[in-house]
Amino acid sequence: MFGFILFIAVIGFSLSDRKELTMPEKFLGDSVGFAQSLFYKPAGIIAGFFEDIRNLRTIHEENEQLKLMAAAYARDKINYNFIEQENKRFKEELDFTERQEQLYNYKYRIAQVVAVNNDTSNRTMVINLGSKNGIKKNMAVTTVDGLIGLVSEVRPFTSTVMPITELDEKSPNSNLIAATILGKIDSFGIISSYNQETDRLMMTKIDEKDKMIVDDVVITSGLGNVYPRGLVIGTVENKQVGDFGLTYTASVKLAAKFDHLTEVFVVEVQDIEDAAE
Known part of the structure; x- marks a missing residue:
């Protein structure tokens, strides 16, 4: 036993003393x-x-x-x-x-268009205001761009609007529009019909001395106690001699855009309301 321990000690000493491995x-x-x-x-x-x-x-x-x-x-x-x-x-x-x-001393009631009837014989639209909101028959309806039409039927909560594109001088139910030119108080005519093919209104009864020209702005004159004055209708596109050569007619481009109508204004005028009763 002593010899084994001594052998280990010698080996350890020899290893610790060496500087390089074998x-x-x-x-x-x-x-x-x-x-x-x-x-x-x-x-x-x-x-x-x-x-x-x-x-x-x-x-x-x-x-x-x-x-x-x-x-x-x-x-x-x-x-x-x-x-x-x-x-x-x-x-x-x-x-x-x-x-x-x-x-003009008008009040404007904003309304949403809730339905549109595209029947060719009866094009109308329905708004979400009715008699409960003070809406009455023959009130004018417009947009920011221009005149749309008249209220033709009134119910408690909704009303029907007849657009100006349904104007027909031959129809007894059609309210023709007395019109003038913005800035020209001597100009006068009647918006009497709408041509669906050309998408233009026809203005008739224009005096031969009338000074209206192309691009003049056509507005309601207020005469007739139906449409209040000052509502934009459109612009004069052309002017020509009318029937019998006594008066002129003009083609009027609509100011209002009838496609995708969502909001309109019902024009409230005291005189118009009284006349509608």
């Missing part, structure tokens, strides 16, 4: 290092594989978040554009009513 020791160390590298590299590859999986999962989650953010941005952009357009329209309508009320 060839067998070097070989043994390199072999152990190589074997360790064989195990370490697959372990590193496997660890990197799982790390890549975690990274892919993180990237996927970030991708989903970006998709959601892009969808939310697109939705918000659409909402913004819609609100911006509505705001612009409301400003135009407010400016329109303020300007009109300064010119």
Whole structure:
């Protein structure tokens, strides 16, 4: 036993005293290092594989978040554009009513178009205001752009509007429009019919000395106690000699846009209301 301990001590002393390893020791160390590298590299590859999986999962989650953010941005952009357009329209309508009320003492009731009848024999539209809202028959209906027509039927909560595109001088139920030219008080004519093929109103009874010209703005004159004065109808497109050569007629391009009507104004005038009773 003593001899074995002494052998170990001698070996330890000899090893500690040496500055360089023997060839067998070097070989043994390199072999152990190589074997360790064989195990370490697959372990590193496997660890990197799982790390890549975690990274892919993180990237996927970030991708989903970006998709959601892009969808939310697109939705918000659409909402913004819609609100911006509505705001612009409301400003135009407010400016329109303020300007009109300064010119003439009218009240404007805004109404939504809830139905449109495109029957060729009876083109009408329905608005969401009725007698409960103070609407009465023969009240004029307009938009920011121009005259639309007259209230033809009234119910408690809705009313029917007969558009000016249904004007026909041969019809006993048609309210012809007494018209004049903006800025020319001596001009006068009657909007008596609508040509569906040309999409133009016909203005008749124009005096041969009338100074109206192309592009003049045609407005209601207020005569006849039906349509209040000052509502824009359209613009003169051409002027020609009428029947028998005694008066002139003019083709009038509509100012109002009848496609996709959503909001209109019902014009409330005391004199018109009294006349309608």
